[in-house]
Amino acid sequence: xxxSESTQPLxxxxxxxxxxxxxxxxxxxxxxxxxxxxxxxxxxxxxxSGSGKSVTGFAITHLLDRAGHITxxxxxxxxxxxxxxxxxxxxxxxxxxxxxxxxNPRAALNPIRTVGQQIADAILAHRRLSRAEAQAEALxxxxxxxxxDPERRMGAYPHELSGGMCQRVMIAVAISCNPSLLIADxxxxxxxxxxxxxVMDLLARIAADxxxxxILITHDLxxxxxxxxxxxxxxxxxxxxxxxxxxxxxxPQHPYTRRLVAASPTATSRIEDxxxxxxxxPLVAVTELPPPHGTPLLLDVKAVSKRFDDGTVGVADFSMTxxxxxxxxxxxxSGSGKSTTSRMICRLIDAxxxxxxxxxxxxxxxxxxxFHRSELRRDIQIVFQDPNDSLNPRYTAFDCIAHPLLRxxxxxxxxxxxxxxxxxxxxVGLPRELLSRFPHQLSxxxxxxxxxxxxxxxxxxxxxxxxxxxxxxxxxxxxxxxxLNKLRREDNLAFxxxxxxxxxxxxxxxxxxxxxxxxxxxxxxxxxxFANPQTDYTRELVxxxxxxxxxxx
Amino acid sequence: MGTIGATLLRAGxxxxxxxxxxxxxxxxxxxxxxxxxxxxxVFFASGPNAGKEEIEVIRRQLGLDKPLPNQLAIYLYDVGRxxxxxxxxxxxAVAKDLKxxxxxxxxxxxxxxxxxxxxxxxxxxxxxxxxxxxxDHGVRLFCSLGVCVPTFVSGxxxxxxxxxxxxxxxxxxxxxxxxxxLPPSRTxxxxxxxxxxxxxxGWWAAARQLMLxxxxxxxxxxxxxxxxxxxxMLVSLGSDFVRTARSVGLSWWRIVVTYALRNAIxxxxxxxxxxxxxxxxxxxxxxxxxxxxxxxxxALDALLVSDYAPVQGFVxxxxxxxxxxxxxxxxxxxxxxxxxxxA
Numbered sequence: 055x056x057x058s059e060s061t062q063p064l065x066x067x068x069x070x071x072x073x074x075x076x077x078x079x080x081x082x083x084x085x086x087x088x089x090x091x092x093x094x095x096x097x098x099x100x101x102x103s104g105s106g107k108s109v110t111g112f113a114i115t116h117l118l119d120r121a122g123h124i125t126x127x128x129x130x131x132x133x134x135x136x137x138x139x140x141x142x143x144x145x146x147x148x149x150x151x152x153x154x155x156x157x158n159p160r161a162a163l164n165p166i167r168t169v170g171q172q173i174a175d176a177i178l179a180h181r182r183l184s185r186a187e188a189q190a191e192a193l194x195x196x197x198x199x200x201x202x203d204p205e206r207r208m209g210a211y212p213h214e215l216s217g218g219m220c221q222r223v224m225i226a227v228a229i230s231c232n233p234s235l236l237i238a239d240x241x242x243x244x245x246x247x248x249x250x251x252x253v254m255d256l257l258a259r260i261a262a263d264x265x266x267x268x269i270l271i272t273h274d275l276x277x278x279x280x281x282x283x284x285x286x287x288x289x290x291x292x293x294x295x296x297x298x299x300x301x302x303x304x305x306p307q308h309p310y311t312r313r314l315v316a317a318s319p320t321a322t323s324r325i326e327d328x329x330x331x332x333x334x335x336p337l338v339a340v341t342e343l344p345p346p347h348g349t350p351l352l353l354d355v356k357a358v359s360k361r362f363d364d365g366t367v368g369v370a371d372f373s374m375t376x377x378x379x380x381x382x383x384x385x386x387x388s389g390s391g392k393s394t395t396s397r398m399i400c401r402l403i404d405a406x407x408x409x410x411x412x413x414x415x416x417x418x419x420x421x422x423x424x425f426h427r428s429e430l431r432r433d434i435q436i437v438f439q440d441p442n443d444s445l446n447p448r449y450t451a452f453d454c455i456a457h458p459l460l461r462x463x464x465x466x467x468x469x470x471x472x473x474x475x476x477x478x479x480x481x482v483g484l485p486r487e488l489l490s491r492f493p494h495q496l497s498x499x500x501x502x503x504x505x506x507x508x509x510x511x512x513x514x515x516x517x518x519x520x521x522x523x524x525x526x527x528x529x530x531x532x533x534x535x536x537x538l539n540k541l542r543r544e545d546n547l548a549f550x551x552x553x554x555x556x557x558x559x560x561x562x563x564x565x566x567x568x569x570x571x572x573x574x575x576x577x578x579x580x581x582x583x584f585a586n587p588q589t590d591y592t593r594e595l596v597x598x599x600x601x602x603x604x605x606x607x
Numbered sequence: 608m609g610t611i612g613a614t615l616l617r618a619g620x621x622x623x624x625x626x627x628x629x630x631x632x633x634x635x636x637x638x639x640x641x642x643x644x645x646x647x648x649v650f651f652a653s654g655p656n657a658g659k660e661e662i663e664v665i666r667r668q669l670g671l672d673k674p675l676p677n678q679l680a681i682y683l684y685d686v687g688r689x690x691x692x693x694x695x696x697x698x699x700a701v702a703k704d705l706k707x708x709x710x711x712x713x714x715x716x717x718x719x720x721x722x723x724x725x726x727x728x729x730x731x732x733x734x735x736x737x738x739x740x741x742x743d744h745g746v747r748l749f750c751s752l753g754v755c756v757p758t759f760v761s762g763x764x765x766x767x768x769x770x771x772x773x774x775x776x777x778x779x780x781x782x783x784x785x786x787x788x789l790p791p792s793r794t795x796x797x798x799x800x801x802x803x804x805x806x807x808x809g810w811w812a813a814a815r816q817l818m819l820x821x822x823x824x825x826x827x828x829x830x831x832x833x834x835x836x837x838x839x840m841l842v843s844l845g846s847d848f849v850r851t852a853r854s855v856g857l858s859w860w861r862i863v864v865t866y867a868l869r870n871a872i873x874x875x876x877x878x879x880x881x882x883x884x885x886x887x888x889x890x891x892x893x894x895x896x897x898x899x900x901x902x903x904x905x906a907l908d909a910l911l912v913s914d915y916a917p918v919q920g921f922v923x924x925x926x927x928x929x930x931x932x933x934x935x936x937x938x939x940x941x942x943x944x945x946x947x948x949x950a
Contacts, residue, residue: 117854119845148856161847164866166944175865176855211945227855 062133064267065091065114065235070127072106072113083109083122085291093234096261096268098278098299101288102314102527103498107271110288111237114269115154116144131235150180153228155257157240159220163212169223170196170208176230195226200256217388218249225257229264236261239271246387246554251598254281273527275318276600279303287311317532319557321584321601325539328532350414352378352548353399353516358408358418360394360572368394369572372408378515381542381549383563383580385556385595391572393520396552400436400518401425412516432462432512439521441501445493451500452489455479455507462512478507482537499530503537510541517542518550523558535562556599560584568592614941618934625930632926633686633919637679640915647671647695647913686923692916696909701920705902709924710795711782712894712901716886718817719824724879727829731836731875732868735844746837750830762823762896769819776819780898783813820897824890828882835878839871846870873944880936884929 072084084106091097101107112118114129116139129137131151139147156162164172173192177183183191189208196204199222212220221241228236238257242250258281261268272278278285279299287295287302287310294308306312317328353376360368369391376382386392397403399410401422410418412430420428435458438444445454455475459465465474476486482503493501502522509517522538523531535558542549553559559566560580567577568591576589587593648666666672670681685692691701734746756764769776782797783789790797790804798817801810843849844867852866891903902921909917940947 115854117850145856145858148854150856154851154854156847156851158847162851164848164852164870165946166870167865175852175857175861179855179857179861213946224851227851230855 061092063090064093064095064132065089066128066130067110067114068128068130070110070113070129071125072109072118072122073125074119074122076121082125083291084113086127087288087291087293089286089293089296091235091267091269093267094262094265095284096258096270096282098282098285099269099271099288100273100275100278100285100314102273102529104290105288106291107288108239109291111154111239111269111271115148115152115237117154146180149176149228149233150231151233152235152237153231153233155221155224155228155236155238155241157243159217159224159241160212160215162224163220163227165212168209168211169215169226173223173226173230176227180231191230192226195230196223198229198260199223199226201226216249217245218253221245221253222256225253225260229260229266232264232266234266236266236268237271238268240273241270242277243273247556247598248387248594250277251600257281274600275303275314275528276320280600287314313529317528319528319532319555319561321557321560321599323557323561325536325561329529329536349378351375351411352380352413353550354411355399356409356411358395358398358405358410360391360398360403361406367572369398369569372569372572372574374567374574374577376516376548376550379542379546379548380565381551381563383559383566384550384552384569385554385559385566386569387554387595389571390569392552392569394572395569396518396520396550399550400434400516401428401431402436426461432458433515435509435512435514435517437505437509437517437519437522440525441498441505442493442525444505445501447493450490450492451479451484451496451504454493454504455489455511458508458511474511475507478511479503481510481541482507497530498526499534502526502530502534506534506538506541510545510547513545514547516548516550518552520552521554522551524553524555531558538562556584556596568595611941614938614947617941618938621937622930622934625933629923629926629930633683633923634679636919636922637682638675640918641675641678643913647915682919691920691923694909694917695914696912696917701916704905704917705920705924707795708900708902708905710797711899712887712890712903714782714796714798715817715820715824715893715899715901716883716890718821719828719886719890720879720883722821722825723828723832723882726825727832728836728868728872728875730829731833732840732863734833734837735840735871736863738841743837746833750833753826753828754830756826757892758823758827758890759892759896761826762820762893765819765823766896777812777815779816779819779896781816781900783809783816787812820893820899823893823896824886828886831878831882832875836871836875839874840867843867843871869943873940876936876939876943880932884925884932887928888925 067087067089070084070087071082074081074083087106087110089097099107099110109118109122112122113124116136118124124137127137128135131147136143136147163169167175170189170192173195174185174188177188177191178185181188193204193208196207201207201219201222207215207219212223215223241257242253245253254277257268260266270278270282275285279302282299285297285299285302286293287308289310295302295306295311297307302311303315306315313329319328353374355372355374358372359370362368372391372395374382384392384396394403398405401417401420404422405418408418409416412434415430417425417428417430425431449457452475455478456467456471459471459474460467465471475489479486479489484500484503484507488496488500493504496504506522519538523534526534538549539562541547549562551559551563563580565577566580566583568575568583568589570591576583576587576592578588583592584596587596648662648669648671670678673681682692689702691705693699694701694704697704730746730749734743737743766776766779770779777784787809790800790806790809793800793803797813798810801807801813844863848870849862849867852862857866888903890901891907893899894901894904895907902924906918906921909921
């Protein structure tokens with residue numbers, strides 16, 4: 055832009071340091087961050103959990119928790135020092151000059167106040183209007199964020215709206231007083247890819263229309279690259295690199311950026327590419343023998359459907375087959391029935407109709423409540439989505455892994471059990487000294503490993519993975535995916551991989567099934583399916599994934 | 608209005624589902640009274656030297672000679688017709704006794720609950736706004752004292768200070784000076800009846816009489832209410848939506864009251880319901896200390912002389928009130944939280 059050098063930056067942050075006082079003493083979350091933002095610019099602030107990116111955002115807007123303090127540095131907004139602003143200054147700043155959009159939109163809205171009232175509250179906080187005028191203004195904001203049927207939605211409560219809708223309401227609240235700076239903290243994490251695209255497009259357009267400068271805080275490099283002109287990478291409270299997205303992705307300078315770029319799955323990446331050479335797990339070359347003639351299919355699901363008690367149909371007429379050692383991906387948006395399907399197959403819930411054959415034996419008739427007594431329980435194991443909640447907080451890592459061995463393999467405590475647990479830990483790359491720790495003493499990646507070790511302890515033949523890496527940072531995800539891939543090849547495990555991340559599914563799975571509202575839309579060989587989708591729905595899904603543009607030739 | 612309709616529907620369904628529990632209470636207390644030692648016929652015979660025949664006659668009059676199932680059937684039949692039996696002690700129908708005394712208990716308990724809520728909620732909010740501060744510790748100390756001191760001790764202390772030393776309070780016996788002219792009984796609640804009759808002097812006398820026992824009761828229940836308010840407010844103040852409210856620059860009052868407190872009040876409503884039910888039964892000590900003519904002291908007196916009917920009637924009354932209070936809490940919940948009608 056010509057002449058942009060002469061304009062004063064909207065926001066300048068100089069050497070910002072933020073510390074939190076915790077039970078274990080002071081923790082420095084941000085260690086000297088400097089950045090500047092021009093009016094109307096969209097800046098991406100990218101980093102993994104613990105990098106201090108959100109804390110930086112909260113420090114700028116003065117929304118740090120009680121425990122957090124700015125210890126050093128300067129925040130200048132429109133030329134004014136606001137580092138220590140408080141009281142009335144802060145109130146006029148909040149909302150009117152700078153606003154924030156938060157990660158979990160449903161939690162960020164008051165659950166017992168209608169969305170119309172909440173938008174009106176924000177308007178009335180800064181402008182002298184009557185309640186009715188504010189309501190009218192709120193309605194026009196709802197229209198601006200493209201909420202369908204806005205008159206009716208004015209009286210809706212957050213729990214009556216979908217996540218994407220809530221985020222639009224949140225955007226309406228944030229822009230209600232036309233702030234010149236908008237900080238969006240992971241605004242689309244937890245939303246479906248298609249919703250993510252719609253919300254981000256909306257946000258970008260509104261910011262452009264109203265000339266708002268935006269800081270997009272995200273862990274998703276692809277997302278930042280798609281919407282931001284400039285991207286800043288943070289690691290452990292420091293800025294490590296700042297560049298235009300294309301430069302950043304194709305010529306990353308800092309080693310951390312290089313790792314991050316490599317770990318972010320793209321439309322063309324392979325599992326092996328996700329981690330740097332030094333940490334790559336050598337893959338065993340497996341020569342796949344064709345199964346002997348007459349071997350039954352490992353899994354044969356015939357016209358299974360699930361109707362819930364309230365009459366809604368979760369899954370309708372779902373059929374699929376799997377051979378031993380095959381990996382099949384199950385993708386779809388939230389509410390598409392992918393988790394319901396996977397839970398029926400691993401016999402955690404009962405199907406309403408249809409048949410499930412495992413290794414030629416019918417297992418669909420065994421009630422889910424009694425399946426743990428079946429011989430086949432050990433053959434079908436599950437890796438759950440959330441590594442935190444799926445481990446018993448009172449069990450050590452050792453107990454977690456030993457539990458299925460005690461229950462399903464009838465092993466007794468003793469040397470043999472210890473040996474087997476340690477063997478499992480070794481296989482998933484969990485250091486043995488961590489076995490005595492409790493889940494809260496482990497990192498996210500280590501917990502994921504415990505979950506996987508537990509699932510493979512009984513040497514299953516089918517592993518159902520329900521979004522196994524959704525809660526993990528990309529660099530950890532890269533390592534976990536690689537580990538899963540290795541285990542699959544070594545044990546000839548079959549994977550049923552449930553995920554909303556198309557790039558991950560494409561890398562991990564031979565075949566993919568696309569679900570929508572409980573019905574199969576499309577299925578086929580993964581690469582072909584994503585390269586050349588046959589249905590509009592799949593195409594929409596594929597297009598919505600924020601891709602990093604391929605390197606210019 | 609859809610939400611109100613849904614709330615009423617839910618309340619109705621809850622009421623119907625609580626009927627078996629009420630029936631259970633009825634049968635259980637009946638059996639319990641029969642199992643407890645003590646023979647009412649002996650108690651109500653003319654004197655300690657009454658003959659065997661005389662006791663036998665009384666027993667037959669009372670129907671105590673019949674087999675237990677028959678007694679139960681008769682009792683259930685009577686209760687179904689609204690007849691709770693006759694008290695041997697007062698010689699009146701139990702239903703009439705309870706009807707006369709219930710307003711006294713309700714007046715005392717409701718006033719106490721009101722005082723407790725008006726004190727506890729602001730205290731809890733103050734404590735939550737500055738956790739770990741002097742205010743927080745002060746509130747904690749006050750609450751601990753409130754629960755630690757038994758009601759009869761705090762009652763006596765209050766009487767000593769306000770009646771004996773300072774002379775603010777009137778003679779702590781009963782609901783009203785025995786020589787005072789009573790207003791026509793419309794609701795049974797003296798302070799309301801006096802207001803309806805336009806007798807302000809009488810109202811003031813009744814209110815003064817009510818203050819000390821109500822305060823005694825309130826002191827005891829401020830603690831749970833204040834503690835739950837504090838805990839719930841802390842969660843609310845730390846929640847994402849309060850952060851959102853701060854991020855758009857809402858006023859302090861709006862953030863604390865409209866956003867945080869309105870959300871934090873839900874558990875307080877639940878606890879208030881439980882506290883109210885407990886108070887109704889447990890204020891027997893206060894009723895005794897202040898000679899308050901309530902239902903709890905009535906039931907205790909009856910129990911001491913093996914007078915079955917009043918005790919059974921009292922337990923049934925308590926169970927019914929418990930059900931009604933729970934319904935009320937349910938309805939309040941539906942109004943306070945739009946999500947409750949969906950679940």
